Amino acid sequence: MPDQERQLTVPEFVARKAAGRKIAVLTAYDYPMAALLDAAGVDVILVGDTLSMIIQGHSSTLPVTLDEMIYHAEMVGRAVRRALLVVDMPFPTNHLGPYEAVAAAGRILKETRCQAVKIEGGQDQADVIRTLVTAGIPVMAHVGLRPQSVHQLGGYKMQRDRELLLADAQAAEGAGAFGIVLECIPAELAKEITATVAVPTIGIGAGPHCDGQVLVSYDMLGLTRGSVPKFVKQYANLGAEIDRAVRSYCQDVRAVGE
Numbered sequence: 001m002p003d004q005e006r007q008l009t010v011p012e013f014v015a016r017k018a019a020g021r022k023i024a025v026l027t028a029y030d031y032p033m034a035a036l037l038d039a040a041g042v043d044v045i046l047v048g049d050t051l052s053m054i055i056q057g058h059s060s061t062l063p064v065t066l067d068e069m070i071y072h073a074e075m076v077g078r079a080v081r082r083a084l085l086v087v088d089m090p091f092p093t094n095h096l097g098p099y100e101a102v103a104a105a106g107r108i109l110k111e112t113r114c115q116a117v118k119i120e121g122g123q124d125q126a127d128v129i130r131t132l133v134t135a136g137i138p139v140m141a142h143v144g145l146r147p148q149s150v151h152q153l154g155g156y157k158m159q160r161d162r163e164l165l166l167a168d169a170q171a172a173e174g175a176g177a178f179g180i181v182l183e184c185i186p187a188e189l190a191k192e193i194t195a196t197v198a199v200p201t202i203g204i205g206a207g208p209h210c211d212g213q214v215l216v217s218y219d220m221l222g223l224t225r226g227s228v229p230k231f232v233k234q235y236a237n238l239g240a241e242i243d244r245a246v247r248s249y250c251q252d253v254r255a256v257g258e
């Protein structure tokens, strides 16, 4: 059961690591799903740019725009009562220089009820992270598999470059990031990074040793159209349940007057 009736703050999120309290993160893109996740006790709700694939039906996270992210984050923000609310900076809003990044992240904070933004990148984004944090905008970094760089990485693959990933995580922390998503990296490397940085690590396809875990809610609930990453545990099959309910409704409608 949720143990608080107000939103988790960024400092409280950070303090979870020292307290040894694991952090549960899920994505949401609209009001009803956000209300359900929030009421069920998830610690952090991420309006991820997976919106592009999960909701908009694109084949990557690249197409979603800043206006679209804000539109969905507004809906999610109206529902959230207790989770920390984080919104992804969509491609390429954090690559146009620190000041453009402040303008984009500033819009996200002003126009939605979110408390922080997430940025894909480590060493390459240190200047941007530092500038945002100086402007009072908390930043969660995202290293390892960075889906916005899918073309450069050559696909959605496990990332194994230990030196690079350690340096990315340390650079993000050094620049002021309050948390770091580790996507698709070996479990032992995620464990090493988690022990190296003082801020919480949130894993996805990165093994059990992170300070928390994140999943795309539609993936773990069985609502995603198409394939789901192998590491995703299926907690429900709501797609099949909806199919059953809609078939039953159609039968009822068509049976009247038969």
Ligand code: KIV
Pocket (backbone or CB within 6 Å): 027, 046, 047, 048, 049, 050, 051, 088, 142, 181, 204, 214, 215, 216
């Ligand atoms: O966009 C997203 O949903 C994400 C999570 C998968 C971490 O970045």
